Amino acid sequence: MSLLDKPFSEDLPLSGVKVLDISQGVAGPYAGKLLGGMGADVISVEPPIHGDYARLIPPFFEDDPHIEKSGLFLYLNTDKRSITLDLSSEQSQSVIKPLIEWADIIIENYAPDTLENLGLGYKDIEKISSKTSLVSITDFGQSGPYKDYQGTNLISLALGGLLQITGDVDKEPLKVGGRPAEYIAGLSAFSGAMVALYAQRASGEGQHVDVSMVEAIATAQMYSGLNYAYLGENRVRANDIAPMYQVSNGHVGVMYRQDNWDDFCDMIGRPEMKDDERFIDNVARRENIIELNQIVSEWMIKQDKTELYHLAQGQRMPFGYICDAEDLISSEQYIHRGYFVEIDHPVCGKLLYPGHSFFWDDEKLPMERAPLLGEHNESVYEALGFSKEEVSALTEKGVI
């Protein structure tokens, strides 16, 4: 164990794995958060002054824009240490090299060639530390004709093929709420990092992992590509996979399945529909979805969302109900599993955060708050051999 390592007492799945997170925003930090959540020691390197640009993105605690109050940043950076360093300054080289040597995995999400131009491309990293893997996350990947194109979450949904099949056929294609392309790229980068680590344990060698947000979506969309590959037809936007109905206090979603059809007809008080040719199987129901929706809507509007959800699930019908944040926080299922965790933060105080999505050997792994900007400068730079005076000098120069 080197001085640089964070002292840990718990025996966590990835205790002893070292991650240098020089990414910002959503995808890279999410991958770092997942690795840190598993017990890896994650040092996040943020630009001086404002830090990771996610610190500037709302929502802010009490709607007060402040680098320590971004809900996006607070959520995405649990289980990490934070140091500040201007990677574009020449003096940063002496700091970053020992950190590269220390790390098993480096996560970055700069535009392609940015790190090469700073002397920190994979070829440079390989020379400094051959065991270290570099996980790069970009909109379009490290190669290809669109490599230098500009992207956003929406652009990835478009070029990944998911946008075109979401929404109504008579309206424009519709994005999925939130930042799905960035998060899915983050999940992919977490797993990509683990594949590289597995291979490194066998060979001793690191490698370059190339994660593209467009390809993360192109892998996730499935139906659009497959529909064309199998049928030679473009899938049309439709709301028929899992139609949603308005109920008295919200919306409920239904999956029509053959196994459940008779029970469903009984539940809505229309047993005669069991033998109705218009709705006899999935193909017929899809063709006559408008008539079916009319009949079902009349019954639905009188129902209560959670009562109906439990009633249907009790009969093995995989219904859903539309949960907003309040519904999630008050979900008995989430409460029982302790999904939301209360985390204390020196600036924002105690807040509920989405926690780990799993139990590990019947335990919830711990989750520590996101670091303040540069919170660990002193301890990390000291461990790297810098004196207090040197750290002050670098700080004055704006390097850290």
Place this chain on the structure above:
Amino acid sequence: MSKNALEGLRVLDLTQVWAGPTCTKILGDLGAEIIKIESGRRMDISRGGTTANSGAGLYPDGNAGDEPWNTSGLYTDRNRSKISACLDLTHPKGVEVLKKLVEKSDVVIESFRSGVMERFGLSYEDLKLIRKDIIMVSLASQGGSGPERSYGSFGATLEQTAGIASFTGYLGGDPRTSGTFLPDPMVAFLAIGIVLSAIEQRRTTGKGTFVDLSQREVTTGVVGEMVMDYTMNGRKWGPNGNRDNVFAPQGVYKCYGDDSWIAISVRTDDEWNTFSEMLNLSSEQVNTFSTVSQRFAQHDELDRLITQWSQDKDAHEVMHALQMVGIPAGVSLTGEQILADEHLNDREFWEEVDHPMVGRRPFLSRPFKFSKHPASTRSHAPLLGAHTDYVLRDIAGLSDEEITELSDLGITSNDPTAFGSTAF
């Protein structure tokens, strides 16, 4: 090139439908040996039923053939790079054989409704008795505990119960789900890393692990800031169409041609200034849109002006023209276009696979590339039970007599018609 990244890893795959099979498919592409256990009695439901009309729906050129369960697109997409063995786990002798396979496997991954593995006598406690360091990863809809543990779901209903649908939708409209089952690939991409984290822990401690994952919780995990706005400020999010909540304008605009659209994001004032020149706005108009708050306030008007400009233009030409000046733009690609896309093809994203009943078709690959261990499709999706003999003899170590007995009892039958239709 060196050997596959996950060479030597053996995974017993009891998952079905989408999330689990996609996880194991990618592990298989990377070199792990994936033994998929199904049975004639209980096929993966993405194989569809025994007849073509049962809802899986995606058959090659609309032709299900004599064995629809072997041609279903939903199955073939998610089950390449695996071998398939038939084993009826409702029969004690089937369970006995499965236990022999556990002994020879590193990982067991399953996605049954919570409680089903226990009923088979295959809980983690049972498996640990067979192999002390076994890793078991359970991908139940709601996890293995809590009042809803036995509830079922599909990706679409998880989008609803996990929070995504509540703020997906047209401006001022009803909540919507995505055009796919987005939680499934999310769970799959996470589960790859979960499996390998358990392997890393086994490497350092010698211990196995039981992971009880909730697909619904994974899905809420990707809308963290939506939850945080509520816990910080009591604010709930609703559908906001295609708009962003930080910059403006952003939208999906009509282009020339049937169902042709361009997505455009204008992130900064500089990008807006460049774009407004292309839109040929009057200096008066430019002044009224100069700040992001002005652009948010007049987003409807901007959408109208952008549509006016884009509607008679080719979507790809608009994309390239905007990208040339640094403005994020992307064509909303159709299925046909995504398969032909020059960028994805340059990066060899699509992998053509020969399948004896489906022919040669392109399939999506993976969300990542590795410089030293390139992954690829290693084999087409298996016909039901294609490798039962190999798995029983060479992996479980059964004798010819034992294999014949199992076959006579119907435990290894790969004929789903003998059990009646398992319709979706």
